[in-house]
Amino acid sequence: MHRHMSLLRDLQALDHYIDRLRAEVAGLDDGERVRVAIERSRQRLEQIKARYQEIHATATDQELRLQAFDERVRQMEADLYSGRISNPRELQLLQHEIEQAKQAREEMDAEMLRIWEQMETMKQDIDKAERDLEHAERLYQAHVEDYRQRKAVLESEIEFHMRERAELAAQIDSEPLARYEQLRERLGGTAVAVVEQNACSVCHTLLTPYTLKRLQNEDALIACESCGRLLYDPMLAE
Ligand SMILES: [Zn+2]
Structure with a gap:
């Protein structure tokens, strides 16, 4: 898992929160x-x-x-x-x-x-x-x-x-950050998925042993094979 995935996960949480606030503004009756x-x-x-x-x-x-x-x-x-x-x-x-x-x-x-x-x-x-x-x-x-x-x-x-x-x-490398922004844009605001019981938390597809192994061993952005979201495994985070 990329060393900045924890930061991307935090960024995702923050973006979701900001999205909700913006939706609330848009939903206000003027x-x-x-x-x-x-x-x-x-x-x-x-x-x-x-x-x-x-x-x-x-x-x-x-x-x-x-x-x-x-x-x-x-x-x-x-x-x-x-x-x-x-x-x-x-x-x-x-x-x-x-x-x-x-x-x-x-x-x-x-x-x-x-x-x-x-x-x-x-x-x-x-x-x-x-x-x-x-x-x-x-x-x-x-x-x-x-x-x-x-x-x-x-x-x-x-x-x-x-x-x-x-x-x-500012703490995240430009390449993973750019990838995150692209995915967020393309996938309705959610670019990061969490690994839960070996499955993607967003599309619920079971991840292959190969993906799980890469996630464990590589300092790289690993995506869900089904929905393409960047995977974050809380078990692997420090
Ligand atoms: Zn998925």
């Missing part, structure tokens, strides 16, 4: 989904508010038209009782016109009432949506704050162990 949902709600709310403004403007116009209408009816009534019109036919027509106007006015009132009621409901919906949005925004901010803190803690831990790793790697 709140992006919630942020997108909040943004969509905000856009919907803006649309409802714009619609409300439109209706409000229309209703205001309508109120002005009603005032003008009322003014005309008042004028007609003033004419009717002014005594200025003496022709009975003309008076009758005017009276009829006033009656029709008053009926139309009742319908307009009912319509106006319906619009104001609709607006009141919309206003309540908008208020509620705004409160919900504020609440969601506060939750999101708290989540992001929490996310940032967790991420910072994990990243500083990774940094610490990366320094430790560099110190360890």
Whole structure:
């Protein structure tokens, strides 16, 4: 077994630990989904508010038209009782016109009432949506704050162990280190296997007597014949 296999085994343990920390960072929820949902709600709310403004403007116009209408009816009534019109036919027509106007006015009132009621409901919906949005925004901010803190803690831990790793790697000859890095890259992060009851601890293949003998006698990198990982035998380590 290569004299640096113990160091490679330690490096492997450290790399596994760093890999786990990195996976944890990658698995942290940064709140992006919630942020997108909040943004969509905000856009919907803006649309409802714009619609409300439109209706409000229309209703205001309508109120002005009603005032003008009322003014005309008042004028007609003033004419009717002014005594200025003496022709009975003309008076009758005017009276009829006033009656029709008053009926139309009742319908307009009912319509106006319906619009104001609709607006009141919309206003309540908008208020509620705004409160919900504020609440969601506060939750999101708290989540992001929490996310940032967790991420910072994990990243500083990774940094610490990366320094430790560099110190360890510096003690290993370049050739076994390069082989280790290649295998780790190729074999999903695990380059070192431990000999357990004459078998490879990763792929569980029983090792041949020839491999075990080489492992015992040679200062060389000996790999599992099946998975190709570098073999470390704790029994052989000093
Ligand atoms: Zn193996």
